[in-house]
Each structure stands twice: as structure tokens, then as C-alpha cells.
Amino acid sequence: MNLTIAEENYIKSIFKLQEGTETVSTNAIAYELDTKPASVTDMAKKLKEKKLIDYEKYHGITLTAEGKKIALQIIRRHRLWECFLVDKLSFSWEEVHELAEELEHVRSEKLTTRLSDFLGNPTTDPHGDPIPDAQGKMNKIRSLQPLDKAAAKRLEVAAVNDQSTALLEFLNAKGIRLGTQIEVIERYEFDNSVEIKIKNQPAFTISEQVSKNILVRPL
Amino acid sequence: MNLTIAEENYIKSIFKLQEGTETVSTNAIAYELDTKPASVTDMAKKLKEKKLIDYEKYHGITLTAEGKKIALQIIRRHRLWECFLVDKLSFSWEEVHELAEELEHVRSEKLTTRLSDFLGNPTTDPHGDPIPDAQGKMNKIRSLQPLDKAAAKRLEVAAVNDQSTALLEFLNAKGIRLGTQIEVIERYEFDNSVEIKIKNQPAFTISEQVSKNILVRPL
DNA sequence: AATAAAGTTTAGACAAATCTAAATATTTTG
DNA sequence: CAAAATATTTAGATTTGTCTAAACTTTATT
Ligand SMILES: [Mn+2]
Ligand SMILES: [Mn+2]
Ligand SMILES: [Mn+2]
Ligand SMILES: [Mn+2]
Numbered sequence A, B: 001m002n003l004t005i006a007e008e009n010y011i012k013s014i015f016k017l018q019e020g021t022e023t024v025s026t027n028a029i030a031y032e033l034d035t036k037p038a039s040v041t042d043m044a045k046k047l048k049e050k051k052l053i054d055y056e057k058y059h060g061i062t063l064t065a066e067g068k069k070i071a072l073q074i075i076r077r078h079r080l081w082e083c084f085l086v087d088k089l090s091f092s093w094e095e096v097h098e099l100a101e102e103l104e105h106v107r108s109e110k111l112t113t114r115l116s117d118f119l120g121n122p123t124t125d126p127h128g129d130p131i132p133d134a135q136g137k138m139n140k141i142r143s144l145q146p147l148d149k150a151a152a153k154r155l156e157v158a159a160v161n162d163q164s165t166a167l168l169e170f171l172n173a174k175g176i177r178l179g180t181q182i183e184v185i186e187r188y189e190f191d192n193s194v195e196i197k198i199k200n201q202p203a204f205t206i207s208e209q210v211s212k213n214i215l216v217r218p219l
Numbered sequence C: 001a002a003t004a005a006a007g008t009t010t011a012g013a014c015a016a017a018t019c020t021a022a023a024t025a026t027t028t029t030g
Numbered sequence D: 001c002a003a004a005a006t007a008t009t010t011a012g013a014t015t016t017g018t019c020t021a022a023a024c025t026t027t028a029t030t
Helices: A005-018 A026-032 A037-049 A065-088 A096-103 A109-118 A165-174 B005-018 B026-032 B037-049 B065-088 B096-103 B109-118 B165-174
Strands: A053-055 A061-063 A154-160 A181-188 A193-198 A204-206 A214-218 B053-055 B061-063 B154-160 B181-188 B193-198 B204-206 B214-218
Touching: A005 A026, A005 A037, A005 A061, A005 A065, A026 A037, A037 A053, A061 A065, A065 A096, A065 A109, A154 A165, B005 B026, B005 B037, B005 B061, B005 B065, B026 B037, B037 B053, B061 B065, B065 B096, B065 B109, B154 B165
Parallel strands: none
Antiparallel strands: A053 A061, A154 A181, A154 A214, A181 A193, A193 A204, B053 B061, B154 B181, B154 B214, B181 B193, B193 B204
């Protein structure tokens, strides 16, 4: 299957949007890829032709089994490159998404395998997201909850929901990274903000916007 | 300067073909890039518009100073990735050119700098070619001669002229790699073949085709 | 110097990926 | 359920990169 970079980006977005929902809408894909709905419709026809998606006019899009397999390969490459950039080249977690967005399109199974070996076959990327293995098997990390919904008082940061530089830089500034242990001091119902404390630091409050994007596991 | 991958590939080819010669011909570029002369003419107009080449209809192409600068950046990225693949991921020298052909197009100065640091700022790639530094300065591999023209009897392999898998696999089979020390036993005028000997191995003969692509320095 | 050969450019076409504006279908709402 | 709102598709352009075939220019040959 010979795919263009554009086709790969569509496949990846559809996979991402498909989590949970039945079918994915034209508008949702357009928003995700920062393009126009008309362009999505055009691409939908091409991907249907290549049997990578199921698509009926006006009735949404889903990946076929083949489409999912390809999506997982792209995600694997993306996340392995992110690991490489952080672990080997000392990039910080907010810098790597954009670069991985390009590196992920170098399609070579041998390269992917060797890169993974070189990195010690990591199972999560610098944002806490799971890395599919060579067979496309990916651990669902569903013992994770967003911080704004977590019940326990003592928690550990396991992943972030949002890769935006803005959020990640905010977390850097607050000293929050993967593995950071958090104690919930207080939850304010009024605006759903949370007062938290990190070891050796004064307590501070974070907004709902932030806390819903921090995925935690109870300690 | 925002360049497409196609534009970068043209710039790089023109740079390569420009060595020595005055101007580069449409046909030469077409052959190098495995495309058609008409396509080269089309691209020449675009690159002239962007002031990366000097070009007058029917009178050949040369890179401008800006064009050369960009070419050297691409070559730097290409050769650094080749080093990475060989030194860190254990690829062999005949496998890396194709992959580097794609990786070279990820344009990030920070990535390039960090990759270079990670590799110990190498000055030559796995084929013996010099790597331009961050300022675009590249050591001319002076004092290197093709084996078919070298005068001395005792020589060291310093680079290869041809990146083709066919040649590199042939050299692998014969135990010839960068740094290999060669003793010239005999030169046969009839077909310009050379009988050579490598330490701990029986002597063997290589054709002119091969020997002109092995660059050596006298020991 | 005239002609042949080789090299280069133009004209016109096509595929991929995108867009805007208009048309059409689906969904929501009073 | 009909009208309004929202979502989606189509029609028609545009940009980039490519091609073939024909025209043109330069160069080599007799
Ligand atoms: Mn991408
Ligand atoms: Mn990630
Ligand atoms: Mn390339
Ligand atoms: Mn090389």
C-alpha cells in the first residue's frame, strides 16, 4: 500500500477521532487537520477507493481493519521518534510533537524496528501515550483518569491529554511532569479548580482546563 | 525560504553536478533525478524566481550563493542521518542512502545541531564523504585519488565515489571498507584492472569500473 | 557553411491536494 | 411535521510537480 503523507495524516486523525465514537464526521476531521470539510470529502473518496475506510455519503467515516493497522504503524513511528528526541537528543516534551509529525512518515520497517531496539523498546512516549508494538498491539491505559475526575487524594501523573506547547510549558513551569506525585488539597466546586501540592513545594491551584488534561493513576 | 521536498532534491542534485563544471545542463539534472528534461526546465523557472539558481534559457544552471548555502544544509542533514543509521542503529553502508534521502528533508536547525552533537560531531559520513559544519563549511577531500589512478603501492581506502547498493555490496563481499589497507600487486594495462591484496587474504583482481570508484590516500 | 544530431524549451495534459461558493442532505427545533 | 440550522457534498479553480510530443536552439559533422 503506497500512501502519500497527506493520506497518512488523514488515517491517523481518523484513528484518533474514532476512539469511543461510532463514526467520524467530515467536520471533525477537517477541524483536527486544520483543513476544510470539502477537502475531507475529496480525501474520503480516495481512501474508500483504497479500502482503508468505510464511507457512505453523508454518513460518516470509519477505518477498515487495514486502515487501523496502518494507523497503528504511523502512531508507533511517531511515538518512537518522540522518545528518541527526548531520551537521546535531550529535547523537552513540548518540542517533539511537531518534529515527530514529519519523521513518522519515513516508512521503513527495518528503521522502526532498529529505532525501537535502540531505545530499549519503550512502551510509552514522553507524553505518557502507549506505543504500539511491531504487531500493532497497543496497551489501553485505561486505569488512567483525568485529574479533575480522580477520586483519590494521592496521585501520580501518568500522561497528558493535550500535546499543545501551551499546556506542556505551563506544566514545566509548575514542575509537573510524568511520574510527579500530587496530593489533592482541595477541590473547588465553583469553577472546578483543584488545589494541589507537590513534594517540597508550596500548594497551588490549577484550573479545570488544565486538570482535565492531566491523566493520573491513584498511588 | 520555504522549500518543497522536490525543490530541495533539485538543489542538492545541482550542487553535486556543479563540482568542477561551469554550468549544469538540463539533461544532467534530469538523469541524476530520474526525471524528464521538460520537468527540469519547469523547476528551473521556479528556482530562478526564488533566486536560488542563475539560469538563462538554453545556457545551463548554476546555484547562487543562497542556493549553495541551502544545498550544504541538506547535505549536512543527509550525511548526519547516515552516520546515525550506521553508528547507532547498526545499518550497513549500502542501506542508509535511501533512508537519508527522506530524513534529510526534516528541516530543523535544532534537530540537526543536536543530532550532530549526539554523534560526536562527525566530519565524514559512512561513505567517507565530508560533512559540512553548521556554517556550511565542508572539508574538500583533497589528497584523495581514485584507486585506478593512484601511484603509490600501499594505500588506504578513504571514501567511495558511488553510493549504489551494487558497488557497496561488492565491496562488502571483498572485505573492502573505509580504512582498509590495500597493497597494489599489479596493474593490467589491457583492461585497466588492478590486482590488490588485503592483509590476511589472498590477492584478487578488481575491474576498472570498481577501482575508479574507490578513493584512496597513500600510506 | 549547410545540414544533421543533440539538447532544451514550450504547449498542453494529468494527478494530487487544496480552496471557495453553491447546492443538497440531515438534524434540530418550535 | 415543517422550517431553520447545521453538516456535507459538488462544481469549478488553483498550485505543485510531473509527463509526452512538438518546436526551437545550440553543437557537431561533413
Ligand atoms: Mn504527520
Ligand atoms: Mn506523544
Ligand atoms: Mn531527498
Ligand atoms: Mn553518504
